[in-house]
Amino acid sequence: MEHLRRHRYVGPADLLDQPAAADTVAAGTPADLARWLAGRARGDLTEPFTFVVALDGVLRLAPRRSEHVALAGGRDVLAAGEMAFAADPGWRVVAVTNQSTGYCPDPDCWPAVAGALDRAGIAHPGGFTDRVVFRRCPGCGERNIVRDGDLTCALCGGALPARWNF
Known part of the structure; x- marks a missing residue:
């Protein structure tokens, strides 16, 4: 892996003490993912899931x-965000984003996401959809989400750096 x-x-810091969710999966193969998604309530499949690589x-x-x-598990990650799936006939990723205010990953983490999906044999859109x-x-x-290229801190009005800085 590169x-x-x-x-x-x-x-x-208070979120570091949260126990790991019991209802998780390490999606190493399409079968792992299919079994886990098959156990979801129909309504759960209409919204994205939390993911980390x-x-x-x-x-x-x-x-x-x-x-x-x-x-x-409180550890460092290669990527984090949200991911949505559709079945036709196998499961595939239809939407994926790096939205995680806990890890604040740069969009340049996409290769880690693509690699994990490719190794697991799960089709994906080829890049973040958002x-x-x-x-x-x-x-x-303060942690900020930059919208419309505005590099101004939402809390203090200070200038934000042009490059990722976490």
Whole structure:
């Protein structure tokens, strides 16, 4: 596996104490994913799932309301976000984003996501369907989501850096 950036947890400290969700899967094969998704309630399949790509390169999934850091067991990850699936005839990823305010991964983590999906034999769109740009304010330390290219801190109004800085 090529050199991929590790993302450490940068979210609220109190979430580090949350136990890992019991209802998770390490989706190493299409069969792993199919078995896990088959156990979901019909309504759960209409919204995306929480995912991380662990340091071992394996995709791990949990219900959407799960915290990324709990799914990762408090450890660093290669990628984190949300992922939605459709079945036709096998399961495939139809939407994927790097939306994780706990890890604030840069969109350049896509190769880790693609690699995990490719190794598991799961079809995917070839890139994030929604890319989230995160920056930490050097003035106040706040985590920010950059919208419309506006590099201004939402909390203190300070300038945000042009490059990912977590």
